[in-house]
Amino acid sequence: MRFIVLCLTISVPASLAQRMEHPGSPREQGFIPPTQVTMSRPLVPSSLTSTLNPQAAVANVKPLEMKLLILSTDGAEPELTALKTFLDYQGTPYEVVRLALGENLPPLEDGNRGFYQGVVLTTGNLGVCDPACRSALSPAGWTTLETYARDYAVRIASYYTYPEPRFGLIYTSGITPVSGVSLSARLTTAGAGIFPYLKPEAVIPIANAFVYLSKASPVNGEETVPLLMVGDGIVAATHKKADGREYMAFTADNNSPLFHSQALTYGMIRWVTRGVFLGFRKAFLSPHVDDFFLPSVLFDGNKEQCRPGGTPFDPLNPAPPVCSVVRLVPGDFGALQDWQSSWREKPQFAGFKTTLVFNGYGTRVEDDALRLKALPAQKDFFWVNHTYDHRNLDCFSTVGGSCRAVNFDEAMTEIGDNFAFAAKQGLAADPLSVVTPMITGLTSPDFLRAAAQSGVRYLVADGSRAEGTPAIPNTPIPSATEESVLLIPRRPTNIFFESATGDEGTDGSEVDEFNFLYGPNGFFRIGGTGGKPFFTNSQTYNQIIDRESDQLMGYLFRGDMYPLMFHQSNLYRYLGLHTIYSDLFDSIFSKWSKISNLPVSSLSQSAIGAMLEERKTYLNAKVKAVWTPGLGVKINSSGAAKVPVTGVCAAGGCESYGSDKISFVAVEAASITSVDFR
Numbered sequence: 001m002r003f004i005v006l007c008l009t010i011s012v013p014a015s016l017a018q019r020m021e022h023p024g025s026p027r028e029q030g031f032i033p034p035t036q037v038t039m040s041r042p043l044v045p046s047s048l049t050s051t052l053n054p055q056a057a058v059a060n061v062k063p064l065e066m067k068l069l070i071l072s073t074d075g076a077e078p079e080l081t082a083l084k085t086f087l088d089y090q091g092t093p094y095e096v097v098r099l100a101l102g103e104n105l106p107p108l109e110d111g112n113r114g115f116y117q118g119v120v121l122t123t124g125n126l127g128v129c130d131p132a133c134r135s136a137l138s139p140a141g142w143t144t145l146e147t148y149a150r151d152y153a154v155r156i157a158s159y160y161t162y163p164e165p166r167f168g169l170i171y172t173s174g175i176t177p178v179s180g181v182s183l184s185a186r187l188t189t190a191g192a193g194i195f196p197y198l199k200p201e202a203v204i205p206i207a208n209a210f211v212y213l214s215k216a217s218p219v220n221g222e223e224t225v226p227l228l229m230v231g232d233g234i235v236a237a238t239h240k241k242a243d244g245r246e247y248m249a250f251t252a253d254n255n256s257p258l259f260h261s262q263a264l265t266y267g268m269i270r271w272v273t274r275g276v277f278l279g280f281r282k283a284f285l286s287p288h289v290d291d292f293f294l295p296s297v298l299f300d301g302n303k304e305q306c307r308p309g310g311t312p313f314d315p316l317n318p319a320p321p322v323c324s325v326v327r328l329v330p331g332d333f334g335a336l337q338d339w340q341s342s343w344r345e346k347p348q349f350a351g352f353k354t355t356l357v358f359n360g361y362g363t364r365v366e367d368d369a370l371r372l373k374a375l376p377a378q379k380d381f382f383w384v385n386h387t388y389d390h391r392n393l394d395c396f397s398t399v400g401g402s403c404r405a406v407n408f409d410e411a412m413t414e415i416g417d418n419f420a421f422a423a424k425q426g427l428a429a430d431p432l433s434v435v436t437p438m439i440t441g442l443t444s445p446d447f448l449r450a451a452a453q454s455g456v457r458y459l460v461a462d463g464s465r466a467e468g469t470p471a472i473p474n475t476p477i478p479s480a481t482e483e484s485v486l487l488i489p490r491r492p493t494n495i496f497f498e499s500a501t502g503d504e505g506t507d508g509s510e511v512d513e514f515n516f517l518y519g520p521n522g523f524f525r526i527g528g529t530g531g532k533p534f535f536t537n538s539q540t541y542n543q544i545i546d547r548e549s550d551q552l553m554g555y556l557f558r559g560d561m562y563p564l565m566f567h568q569s570n571l572y573r574y575l576g577l578h579t580i581y582s583d584l585f586d587s588i589f590s591k592w593s594k595i596s597n598l599p600v601s602s603l604s605q606s607a608i609g610a611m612l613e614e615r616k617t618y619l620n621a622k623v624k625a626v627w628t629p630g631l632g633v634k635i636n637s638s639g640a641a642k643v644p645v646t647g648v649c650a651a652g653g654c655e656s657y658g659s660d661k662i663s664f665v666a667v668e669a670a671s672i673t674s675v676d677f678r
C-alpha cells in the first residue's frame, strides 16, 4: 500500500514567506527504549525465629505518625528502588534505614505514640552475605521491631521473601526467571479483598523475577492466609501471630518495571497502612496528539532522508521530496471521534479524552476541510497551543551558518498568532498551556519571558531526557528563568511521529521503524554503540502494541500524572477504521478492564500542571500527620497546602475512587488541622 501525498503542494502567502526561511529542525521524536529488566537474585534462607513470648493482643488506640519505615540492607536492593518509586508517585512519606551500612534501627515509639504507621522490609530476613551470611538487623533489633509491631498493632510487610516459618510459609520450589516466560498468578478470595482495585478473576503475569512457591505452615494459634497463587503454590500471603502481630510476604521478587510489582504494590501499601495514609493513587491517561492540522513525513527505511537521523525535517518546511507525507482528512477525524466516544460510553473510560496539540498554520488554506470538521466537535477534546507554525525555537534562523534562538518579539508572535487563530475560530484552547515544537525554547530566556507575558504557565519537557525528569515524580520542573512558568514532563512512546500504519513494507510503517531502531540490526543498542540489539528477532505489530500498552499500564498502576506524546500521523486510518493510536488504546483498555476496575481519566494540560504544583506545595510543606485508629488524623503543616489523605473523608467532602476515599485537606501554614473519620 502506498500513501497518497495529501498536502505538500502548498502555495505560500507572501506574508508567510519569511516564516519559511528557516533551517530544518531536529527530529521531533523522543525515544524510550524498551525496558531492560535485570533478572532478580535469589535470597539467602535464614533460621530467624521470633523471640517474643506469646502475649495477648492489645487493641491499639495509640496515635501513629503517618509515615512508613523501610528497612533495607545496603540500600542497593532493586526492591528498595521500587518501593521508593511507588511511594514517591503517591506522595506517601517514608524513611529508609540501611542497616548493613551501619545505620541503626531508629526509635520506634515514645510510650504514647508510634513513630511509624507501618514497616516494610525490602527482603524478609534482611539477609546479607559479606561473606558470611547474617541478617542486617541484629537479634535485639528484631525483638525491638516485633515488640513495636505487637504493642502498637503496626503491620510489617516483606517485599521479597524466602518462605520461612516467621511468615507462616515453607518453601516448596523455586522458579528461576527465564526471559520472556511468565507465570500466571491468581488472587484468592482473601487476595481479592486486599487488592480490591484488581478484578477478582484477574490473571497477573509474573516474569523476569525469581519466584519461590510455598505452602502455608502456621503453628498453633497462628493464621496464614494465601493471597496470590501460582497453581497451588503461594506467592503472597498474610500471616498473623498468636500475639496479634500481622505480616504480609511476597515470595516473588519485586522491581519497579515489573508488571506484577506495578499491579500489586499499591495493595501492599494499602494493607501495611491499614488503608489510611498520606498521598493518593489514581489512574491517569492523558495522551497528547501533536502537530494537529500539520502534515507529517513518513518513515521509509529504504531512503536515508526518510529515516530517523536522516535529513532533518520540519513539518513547515517542504519534506524531503523523496519522502511521503500524511495529513489527516475529515474522515480520519470522524473515526477518532467515533472511536473515542465508543470507549467513553463505558463508565470505566468515561473520563478518557484526547488532547489535540494544534498549529493554526496548517489550516491556512481557505475552507480547510479538516478545520471545518474538527471545530464543531471541539468539546470532545482538549486543545493546546503548539505555536502557530511549528518553527524550531532554538534555531529560529541562521546567522553565519549557526543557529540563533527565537527572540522575545518573535516568541510573542509564535504563541500569540496561534491563540489568535483559536480565538478567531472560536476554538477554546487551554489559555495556560503551550507545547513547544520539538520541545525547543525551554532554555531561551526570551521565549520563557514571552510565554509568561502571554499568560502561559505550563510547558512540556521531554520526559525521556534527564533535564525532563524531576528528582521526585509527579512534580513539575521549574523553568530556567521564569518563576511563573513550569515544565510538565511528557512521556514519549515508541509510537513514532513518522508512523501511520501497522502494515509492514510500506511508508510510515510502525513495524519497520521499530525494527529499524530496536531490531536485530537496530540503530539503537543496549548500552550504546557496539552493544547487543534490543531484540534478536524482528518484532511484529502485535508484539509492539502489546509491549507499549504494557508500558502504559505501568503508568496507570503507579498513578503517573504526566501526559503522553503522540502525533497526528498516528490518527491516520490505515485499515478500515484502524489507526495506530486506536490499536494501542484498544489494547490498553481491553487489558485494563480485564485486570482492574479503576476508572481511567484524562486531564487537560493545565489541570495536570495544577495537580503537580499542588503536589509540590504539599511536599514542601513538610507535613507531619498523626493517625489515631478509629478517631481521625491530625495534620501539622509548616506551609499552606492541600494535603492528600487516602482512607479518610474530611468534613469538606471526599472523592470515592475505587474502594478508597480520598480527601484533599486544605491546611494553613504553621497550623494543626484535624480530620475526623466520617
Ligand SMILES: [Zn+2]
Binding pocket: 028, 290, 291, 386, 390, 436, 437, 438
Ligand atoms: Zn510538533
